[in-house]
Amino acid sequence: MERYGFESLVTYLTSHAGSLIHHIPKVRNLFVRKARQAAYEYLIQKNPDRRPILVQMEKLQIALNLLDTVLNRIEEGLYSKNAVTRASTLLIQELILEPTGMTRDIRENFKAKYGRRPPGFLVIAPTQRCNLRCKGCYAKSHAGSGGTIPFPILDRIMREKTELWGSHYIAWVGGEPTIYRSQGNDILDLAERHLDTLFFMYTNGVLIDRGMARRMAELGNILPQVSIEGFEKETDDRRGKGVFHRILKAFEVMREEGVPFGIAVTPMRHNCDLLTSDEFIDFYFNKEKATLAWVFQYMPIGRDYSLDLMITPEQRLRLLERERELLWKKRLFYVDFWNSGPLADGCIAAGREGGYFYIDGNGWVMPCPYYQFSPVNIFEVYQNGGNLNTIYDQPFFEAIRKWQDQYAYARVGNEMGNLLRPCPIRDHHKTALEIIRQYQPRPEDEDTERWLQDETVHQGLIEFDERLAELMDPYWKNVYLKEESEEYKKTTSLKREIQAQAII
Ligand code: SF4
Structure with a gap:
């Protein structure tokens, strides 16, 4: 007390x-x-x-x-x-x-009961509906698609994640969060009820006008992350004509009202180099004043998925090298869901310690937005008297957490698996399929059902993984692990430099 x-x-x-x-x-x-x-x-x-x-x-x-x-x-x-x-x-x-x-007590109590520390956050699609119809959308969203989570349920999820897990973070994805409406509430009403939580809102940005920006600035707990594909041509090609200019307008009102914002990019085969170019970085960080950037490489799943849009293993290695330059030389927060595996100690899906679950607009709970299989629905869990820990307990999720542990998370030092290819669904596709076939979770929808039966896409991903291992394993060993390597030796001076930065 x-x-x-x-x-x-x-x-x-x-x-x-x-x-x-x-x-x-x-x-x-x-x-x-x-x-x-x-x-x-x-x-x-x-x-x-x-x-x-x-x-x-x-x-x-x-x-x-x-x-x-x-x-x-x-x-x-x-x-x-x-x-x-x-x-x-x-x-x-x-x-x-x-x-x-x-918070410490909550996390320790959780660990005493489940043997691991609790998840750190949730990724939620408050609604599956969207005002745009982008090419290759992983969430398959558009104006007529999908469900919406009723406000009281969303509110309860927010409360429970703090009470049961000590979590203060949420990522809203889509659909488009800014079009969420339920029982007279919009998504900012939810943020207002949970001021102890920070909300990262992944949005296409086109509906952020001055009024919305002003409300977000007053609340202070919403950080919009706006999706862009490059400059005007690339953004409008994928998202629709005029979208780029509407985004720039949203940036302007957010700057003027005081809303911190970031950008989210999707590297594909045709725009991969552009998204890390000096011109791009200069425009979004120095001119438009983004605070951070998230990288979600295109994954061949969702609407009209295609292996040809996915970056090649060679491009992925190039992307990694450039991202490390942005980290060490440009000193930016530019974080890749896959290549930045070392920053998170590997895959954080399926409720890993400090990681998350994904809940879609129909209440289906999944390991992550790209691993679109669900053993459980939050609406049913609540109807049957359960709570968020009922979700945590699902054997399908536990199997993924076990794989994460065995691959890297529970290992130490040089025994860890290669954190530069951390992803079960993309980088270890065979393993992900085995877990899906063993536990038989429900495909999120008909598109995912078809995807599961598509041997061509599975074969393509498995070949991708084999080549990726050929490229990334030597890099991991030589750069991150091999203490006598030139790269690694530099860590002594880097350590001094970091120490100097840390104690300024
Ligand atoms: S399954 Fe893959 S995409 Fe999802 S959190 Fe893990 S590494 Fe990231």
Whole structure:
């Protein structure tokens, strides 16, 4: 009881600290220094899971890159007071003060019961409907498609993820979250009821006008991540004529109102190099002032899937090298769902520790948006008296978590599997199929049912995996693991440099 009283005090102080961080540079610098030190001590000095040192240094560097960009954006006056307050409150509680919090008790109780720490967040499609009809959409969304999660259920999921898992993060995907409507509520009404949660909203951005941007700035807990495909030609080709200019308008009103935003890109065979080019980076980070970028390589699943749109293994290696330059030289937060496997210790699907489940607009719960098979429906779970832990308990998900453990997550140092090809459904396709065939989860819909029967796509993915292993395994060994290699030796000076950044 006393501890929770202390936690209320901490919450009070940290929420006021957010306001000070926003207004007073000296307080801001002190906070940043504390955050850097805490990250350095945890990742490099403590290294509790005994990961390879270069893996830990990349995690620290990406955190420092994000912190520095955020600091610059605050100084440029691009974030609202509430955005700074909400994010810093969470960061202080998670990174600096977490050991004293109720969150710690929840996570430890979960571990005592299930043998692992709980998932860290959920990816949810509040609605499967969308106002656009993009080519090759993995979610197969359009105006007439799919269901919508009723507001009270969404609200309950939000509450339970905090009460049962100590989680304060949600990613909204689509469909298009900004068109969500249920019982007179929109998606921002939900964010307003859960101010202790940060919402990453993956959106096509075209409906973000000044009114919506102003509401988001006032709430301060919504971070829109806007999908783009390159510049005007590439974006309009895939998403529809005029979309690029509407996105630029959305960026403008978000900057003016103080909403931090990022971009989300989908590398395909034709635009892969463009998405990491200097011109592209300069435009979105320096001119448009994005804070971060997420990379979702095209996956041959969903609407009109095609192996020919997927990047080749050679392109993937090139993409990795360029992404590492953006990490180490350009100092950006540019994170790839696949190539950045080292940053997350591998695949985070199926409710892995700190990872997530995906819930679609019809309530089907899946390992992730690209692994479109479900053993359980949240609407039915609630009707039958269950809760989010009923989902966690499904044998199909446990089988994936076991694979993650055996491949890399439960291993230490050089014994870890190659984190540069972490994905069961794409990089270890045979394994994913075996798990699907053994546990017989329900395909998400008819498209996925057809996909499951399509031997051509499976064969294509298996051949992709074989070639990927030929390219990525030597890279993993020589760059990340081999201590006598030139690349690895550089880690000593990098370590000093990181240390210097961390204790500035
Ligand atoms: S299954 Fe693949 S795409 Fe999904 S979280 Fe794991 S690595 Fe990422």
